Amino acid sequence: MTPRSDAPRYAVLIDADNAQASLVAGMLAEVAKYGVAGIKRAYGDWTTPNLGRWKETLLEHSIQPIQQFRYTSGKNATDSAMIIDAMDLLHGQQLQGAAIVSSDSDFTRLAQRMREAGLYVLGIGERKTPRPFVSACDRFIYTDLLNREDGSTPAPVVAASAAPDASLIALLGSALEAGAEDDGWANLGEVGNQINRLQPEFDPRSHGHQKLGQLFDALPEFEVRRTPSGPAGHVRVEVRRAEAKKPARAGGRRNR
Template sequence: MRTDRDYTIALLIDADNISPIYLDIIINEANKHGKITNARVYGDWSQERLKTWRSKAEKFSLTFVQQYANLSNKGNATDFTLVIDAMDLLYSNKVNAFCIVSSDSDFTKLIIRLKEDNMYLIGMGESKTPEVLVNSYERFYYIDQILEALEPKKERKDKNGNSLIPKKETIIKEVKKIIEDNLEDDGWAYWSIVADQLRKKSPGFDPVNYGSKLKALNFFKTFKDFEVKNEDKVAYIRIKHS
């Protein structure tokens, strides 16, 4: 059975869409899933505005892919280049996972196409990322929320209509439903099953989005709604009844 750490990953970053302040987070989270064997960042490197990106990316030996702003819609030009490279990597059979870093919904069709070839898909973007893109991935990281959690002294941004992070109450309701659907005879549910189904229903879920640095199981353990136990290194969870 393949685990998150078994993957060989192609990391593709849309520099026109993502700030370089997130690069350390991007590399750290991607590395949790396996080995990054291809790391590319896309943009028009002749532009002064990407100067900071270049200095940050050199730290991690990322490959700079040049896309001149010679079309009326420069953003789409960069998207096309990234999509072509992704398909080339797919057919090379050298990777079995992709991590695409962008908040641009134009990549949704690419993600669906890669999934058809059994690629493991990791996404990263800001809270403004459209839900249709977030839900296309197996796993999605809201990198702006991770940055805020790592820098608690930094003032948190006000929530706005573009934020698609589920409310805490919504996540708790989802977990309760998953537990109820997977109860064993003793009234407990295997945490591994609950966690897997939650990841599929809400790819963007991460305790860090709610100001917690705990792992998911310990995060839910803090709520009065749940009970958790471990037996022979197997974790279980159930709804706490009064």
């Protein structure tokens, strides 16, 4: 299949000192949902033994390794090199987005700067990632939700049968209201956009469901409807708050 020429072009910048090689395939699969990974670079001191397992991954996924020696003990030269390189790419390449793979808060300002320049910033890191970096991204994906190198699917953080907490219902409700039409129904895609604006790290997989629509299906607080839309079997998915059921009157209808 020939790639779409109008697909957004992304730079994928990996802090190899702060990321797992076994998750690269899953990371790139996530990036592919947003655009084409036209630039793929991994930064680190490749002379150190702890990065030895990256070699096959770099070759398999055509990722360019960027060497950065550790000149001073305790100083992370990799972060500085990655930030400088990112700014060069920002001004020298026709990019629509960037994926920053790290759990390090040092990249907070980089994410902010890229967004200021109009790029869509996708962050990928562990759940220990500091909140400022998470919030600085348009979207943040936790690595425990990614498929592994062996193709295994990660277990959901919250079981699908677990009762949702009030904060989840409040988040979904706020996003729905922000995107709803006058009749109370909202397009699922627009609701998803609103959710990411409110909480960049939100992911239905954290709640036991692969898709946002499946999560809404599982919640009695909301209604979902699917209607055919356009050619090729496309379906329009909309959601709204479920109408409260009126209690039955005791004793039946009163005579007047």
